[in-house]
Amino acid sequence: MNAAPADQIRLLDVQALDVRLSQLAHKRNQLPEHAEIASLTKDLVQLRDLLVAAQTEESDLAREQIKAEQDVDQVRQRAVRDQQRLDSGTGSPKDLENLQREIVSLAKRQGDLEDVVLDVMERRESTQERVAELTDRVASVQAKNNDATARRDAAQDALDAEAATVTKEREAVSAVVPADLLKLYEKLRVQQGGVGAARLFQRRCEGCQLELNITEVNDIRAAAPDTVTRCENCHRILVRTAESGL
Numbered sequence: 001m002n003a004a005p006a007d008q009i010r011l012l013d014v015q016a017l018d019v020r021l022s023q024l025a026h027k028r029n030q031l032p033e034h035a036e037i038a039s040l041t042k043d044l045v046q047l048r049d050l051l052v053a054a055q056t057e058e059s060d061l062a063r064e065q066i067k068a069e070q071d072v073d074q075v076r077q078r079a080v081r082d083q084q085r086l087d088s089g090t091g092s093p094k095d096l097e098n099l100q101r102e103i104v105s106l107a108k109r110q111g112d113l114e115d116v117v118l119d120v121m122e123r124r125e126s127t128q129e130r131v132a133e134l135t136d137r138v139a140s141v142q143a144k145n146n147d148a149t150a151r152r153d154a155a156q157d158a159l160d161a162e163a164a165t166v167t168k169e170r171e172a173v174s175a176v177v178p179a180d181l182l183k184l185y186e187k188l189r190v191q192q193g194g195v196g197a198a199r200l201f202q203r204r205c206e207g208c209q210l211e212l213n214i215t216e217v218n219d220i221r222a223a224a225p226d227t228v229t230r231c232e233n234c235h236r237i238l239v240r241t242a243e244s245g246l
Contacts, residue, residue: 033152
């Protein structure tokens with residue numbers, strides 16, 4: 001394949017722009033905010049699960065408290081009625097004696113139930129504090145996540161803007177490279193990990209970083225200026241310049 005020396009050198013400009021695009025893509029994928037957001041998101045999921053569990057427990061305790069308070073109220077009302085009957089003095093002595101014993105029993109029962117209410121209230125208060133604590137922690141982590149997301153988005157926008165500029169420049173430069181030369185370059189770039197053309201500098205291929213032997217140097221020195229040469233080691237297009245050392 002033949003191509004004007006200027007077109008071959010222009011191919012190095014295309015390669016440099018492709019390298020820059022790859023660097024921008026890599027930088028975009030490796031932004032530190034990605035790991036930060038992933039970690040914060042994981043924390044959020046765990047905290048929200050804990051919060052839901054605490055809220056469920058608080059809701060259960062609220063119902064338990066209402067039930068316990070209703071039990072106390074029922075016993076209290078029963079004791080009031082019995083006391084009123086006892087105070088009225090109506091009924092036989094045995095009935096009044098039974099009422100008096102029931103009032104004593106109800107008083108004990110009421111005390112036990114009030115202890116239950118107190119225990120439920122204490123557990124509910126502790127759970128409410130836990131809910132408040134977890135709510136604050138969720139809000140704090142969410143704020144950090146929002147901040148990290150905003151920083152990531154801003155960094156990505158900046159990188160995307162630069163990539164768009166480089167892409168336009170690449171389109172302009174590659175447009176004047178002969179189609180067959182560009183096609184070969186694109187094929188080699190895919191095969192060679194993103195580098196399809198390399199400069200021959202001081203008799204060393206900058207693609208594979210290996211120095212050419214004397215036979216390879218002589219072959220390239222004898223080739224016409226418009227001959228598209230290839231590196232014998234990595235097979236990339238080898239572009240000759242004034243610094244090739246030939």
